[in-house]
Amino acid sequence: MNSIKVISAVFVSMFLVSVGTVRAADEKHMTIGLWAFPPAAGNPYTGTTVPPILTLPAMFDGLTRITRSGEVLPSLATSWHKESETTWVFNLRPNVSFSNGESFTADAVVAAFAFLRSDQGQTVGASREVADVIRVDARDALTVVLETAAPAPLLPRRVVPVRFPAPEHWAALGPQGFAQDPVGTGPFKVESWGAGRIELSAFRGSWRPPILDRLTLQMIPDQASRIQALQSEGIDIATSISADDRDAVASIGGRMMESPSAGVAVISFITTKPGPLQDKRVRQALNYAVNKDIIVELLMGGATVVASQPVPEGAFGYDPSLKPYPYDPDKARSLLTDAGYSDGFELTIEVTTGAGVNSDSYYAMVADDLRRVGIDVTLQTIPSQILVRRIYDGSWEGQAFAMSMDTMPSLDALRPFRLHSCLWSSPWHCNSEDTPLIKAAMAEGDLGRREAMVRSLLRRYHDDPPALYMFQMVGFTGLAPRVKNFSSDYGVYNFHAMDLEIE
Numbered sequence: 105m106n107s108i109k110v111i112s113a114v115f116v117s118m119f120l121v122s123v124g125t126v127r128a129a130d131e132k133h134m135t136i137g138l139w140a141f142p143p144a145a146g147n148p149y150t151g152t153t154v155p156p157i158l159t160l161p162a163m164f165d166g167l168t169r170i171t172r173s174g175e176v177l178p179s180l181a182t183s184w185h186k187e188s189e190t191t192w193v194f195n196l197r198p199n200v201s202f203s204n205g206e207s208f209t210a211d212a213v214v215a216a217f218a219f220l221r222s223d224q225g226q227t228v229g230a231s232r233e234v235a236d237v238i239r240v241d242a243r244d245a246l247t248v249v250l251e252t253a254a255p256a257p258l259l260p261r262r263v264v265p266v267r268f269p270a271p272e273h274w275a276a277l278g279p280q281g282f283a284q285d286p287v288g289t290g291p292f293k294v295e296s297w298g299a300g301r302i303e304l305s306a307f308r309g310s311w312r313p314p315i316l317d318r319l320t321l322q323m324i325p326d327q328a329s330r331i332q333a334l335q336s337e338g339i340d341i342a343t344s345i346s347a348d349d350r351d352a353v354a355s356i357g358g359r360m361m362e363s364p365s366a367g368v369a370v371i372s373f374i375t376t377k378p379g380p381l382q383d384k385r386v387r388q389a390l391n392y393a394v395n396k397d398i399i400v401e402l403l404m405g406g407a408t409v410v411a412s413q414p415v416p417e418g419a420f421g422y423d424p425s426l427k428p429y430p431y432d433p434d435k436a437r438s439l440l441t442d443a444g445y446s447d448g449f450e451l452t453i454e455v456t457t458g459a460g461v462n463s464d465s466y467y468a469m470v471a472d473d474l475r476r477v478g479i480d481v482t483l484q485t486i487p488s489q490i491l492v493r494r495i496y497d498g499s500w501e502g503q504a505f506a507m508s509m510d511t512m513p514s515l516d517a518l519r520p521f522r523l524h525s526c527l528w529s530s531p532w533h534c535n536s537e538d539t540p541l542i543k544a545a546m547a548e549g550d551l552g553r554r555e556a557m558v559r560s561l562l563r564r565y566h567d568d569p570p571a572l573y574m575f576q577m578v579g580f581t582g583l584a585p586r587v588k589n590f591s592s593d594y595g596v597y598n599f600h601a602m603d604l605e606i607e
Contacts, residue, residue, distance in 0.1 A: 132318070133317060133604075134340045134604055135322055136341040137333055137334070138158050138324070139155070139325055139330070141300075141321070142155055142160065144156075145284055146286030148230075149220065149225070149229065152233060153510060153512045157512075157513070157596050162290055163287075163304070164289065164290050165180045165267060165290055166264050166266055166267050167184075167263050168261065168263055168264050170594065172592075174419065176264075181197070182195050182196065189255045189549050191250070191251050192250045192252075192259050194213075196210060196246040197246075201309050206271065210242035210247060212268050212270075212271045213242070213248045213268065214248065217234070217266075220266070236254060238253050256549075257550070258554075267288065268288065291312050291600035292304035293305055299323075300323045301322050305318050315601065327346065334358065340584045341584070341590065345360075345581065345582050347405030353582040356584065358585050358587075360581070360582055361582075362579070363579045364416065364579075364594065365416070365512075365578055366416060366419070366515055367508035367510035368414055368508060368577065369411070369508055369575050371453060371571060371574070372504060373387055373532075373569075374500050375532070376498075380443070380449045384568050385440075386440065388569065389443070390479070392431070393474055394431070395473055396431065404578060411576055412426040412566065413426045418515055419516065420517055421516070421518065426562065429569075433477050437477050440478065448477070450480045451502075452481075452484050452501065452503055453481060453482070454484045454506070455483055455506040456486060456491050456506065467506060470574075491507070495530075496530060512595075517558050521542045521561065525538055526538070533571075535570075542561060586607075588603040
């Protein structure tokens with residue numbers, strides 16, 4: 105433990121030397137410590153969740169945005185309406201400029217969607233969110249028309265992750281060059297983009313001009329080092345920390361902010377492999393066997409709630425009538441006996457550590473509870489890149505794995521069903537009876553009927569669980585005493601409104 109503290113102290117000292125702690129007395133210069141940067145740097149199209157959403161909104165805007173209550177609000181589009189079952193019209197904000205002086209008009213939207221529909225564009229994350237958009241036209245300079253292949257009643261929330269680059273700058277540099285010299289309409293413009301640090305300055309001509317003069321985004325992968333840097337005044341905001349860090353933040357007069365995530369933490373069952381998990385009763389037993397209330401209280405500081413379904417509150421289609429599986433080890437043992445496993449069975453769960461709040465302790469508590477009902481659990485640690493590979497190619501070595509059922513960026517409750525069903529290219533859970541119901545819900549153009557169909561699916565996934573539902577995910581952020589006006593909507597920070605007290 106002492107060696108860890110020494111290493112952290114050395115890291116922080118090096119960090120402070122590298123970024124410097126001397127700032128102009130009258131300059132509002134904020135430094136934010138992040139655990140990771142976007143793998144594709146400043147390319148606005150390549151990521152729809154973390155880590156890109158931790159940085160890109162400082163530079164780019166989309167047509168719409170989503171609040172923590174799930175409401176869709178204007179951004180670069182001021183209003184929108186459905187002209188037909190497959191046609192949406194978006195009215196754009198006037199007098200918007202990119203930080204290099206280019207004007208934002210309907211042509212920028214057309215150019216962006218043209219790239220997303222190209223062969224190269226089909227490989228980036230944002231294209232998958234709007235894959236059904238088959239045509240985009242500029243009706244005039246501030247009106248754009250999007251046509252979809254089928255009715256798309258949730259299109260205004262699904263276009264959230266499509267952020268717009270300056271079209272002439274993009275055309276001149278191409279995706280790779282633009283990624284190192286990004287230009288958007290957001291409150292900040294990039295001065296330099298290094299491997300571990302991004303320097304930005306205020307774009308006063310933005311339609312949402314910032315309060316701050318400068319912004320530094322510093323990559324500090326280690327959570328303990330982010331806290332050390334906050335305590336040493338090397339950074340003003342430490343992101344992605346733990347509920348256990350509350351006292352450390354309070355010790356400098358700072359405060360801890362909690363913000364909901366758009367996902368549910370789960371242990372996914374691999375039901376496509378022969379074995380006990382193919383039995384519905386076994387899957388139900390495992391949900392009864394784990395004391396999730398204790399995990400939420402001890403490890404999450406009571407900042408979230410036990411999950412009752414595979415999507416969080418705020419997602420379109422969430423069913424408030426569903427209740428979490430209660431902690432009932434006797435019920436778990438009874439179900440295991442009925443299924444023919446009174447003596448239990450062996451279960452290997454593949455996990456990635458350090459990826460979430462107290463993840464190591466959370467997995468250990470799950471394993472201990474399952475062992476108490478006779479399940480011989482082995483936790484097999486794998487790197488996050490291996491987890492991603494296995495999600496895509498199905499090369500699982502265990503019978504279950506830890507992940508999140510995520511509704512970002514659209515907060516659509518149907519989104520997790522693309523992965524956790526037969527629709528996935530390498531499915532780990534496949535109930536053929538669910539498939540036509542999922543497809544019908546995805547194709548339904550009436551919002552009321554769609555919501556009813558989604559809730560019916562959620563009830564099926566509650567009663568016949570493809571996973572051990574744990575808790576609605578939550579993020580913790582540590583703020584220095586001088587930070588003002590910080591907020592986060594599902595991990596998207598309000599960069600333009602952040603402020604600092606200047607002594």
